[in-house]
Amino acid sequence: MRSSAVKFEIGAGKIWVALEGQRCLEKDEILKAAQLNENEFYAGIGWLARENKIFEEDEIHYGPGTTNLTSKIGTNAGRVWRVMDIWGEVNISTIGRLADMDEKEAYAALGWLAKENKIYISEKQMYNLK
Numbered sequence: 001m002r003s004s005a006v007k008f009e010i011g012a013g014k015i016w017v018a019l020e021g022q023r024c025l026e027k028d029e030i031l032k033a034a035q036l037n038e039n040e041f042y043a044g045i046g047w048l049a050r051e052n053k054i055f056e057e058d059e060i061h062y063g064p065g066t067t068n069l070t071s072k073i074g075t076n077a078g079r080v081w082r083v084m085d086i087w088g089e090v091n092i093s094t095i096g097r098l099a100d101m102d103e104k105e106a107y108a109a110l111g112w113l114a115k116e117n118k119i120y121i122s123e124k125q126m127y128n129l130k
Contacts, residue, residue: 005114005121010045011036012111016053016064026061039092042104046070049073062070069108076109081118081129089128 014034019025025033031041045062047074048054049069056062056069079099084090087098108125113119120128 005117005119007040007116008043008047008111011040012047012051012115014046015041015044015045015062019032019054019062024030024057024061024065027060027062030062038104039107041109042107043114045069046073046077046108046113047115048111049108050077050112050115073105073108073112075117076105077112080106081113084119084129086128089122089126091118091126 014036015030018030022029027041030036033036034041034044036044037117046056049067050073052067053064054062054069055065070120076099079101080095083098085093087094090098092103092106095110096103099106099109101109110119114121118130119129122128
């Protein structure tokens with residue numbers, strides 16, 4: 001079975017392919033083209049933001065290019081990292097509650113951290129630092 005970190009990378013790749021040749025697409029268009037659920041989408045966005053490959057326009061449109069998400073997702077990634085540093089292995093709802101963010105923000109932050117190879121994701125969807 002593939003780890004979720006690999007799934008995050010695959011999701012990022014699918015988003016990247018969906019955006020190929022586009023200036024910008026709505027989130028729902030990307031979800032449909034990439035055949036991802038929302039959690040996979042936000043994790044992929046976090047991954048691509050860490051790679052400096054995606055920008056967000058008006059919170060529902062995304063396009064290929066230099067990211068404008070570093071302060072948002074990067075800051076959240078730091079908060080998630082601190083939660084895992086203190087609490088150890090946690091699930092997504094615990095991350096959201098302790099880091100004071102919603103699930104989509106938590107998944108984007110996890111995508112960022114996964115790109116940095118800083119987290120371990122168990123088969124039971126528990127997240128921890130490497």
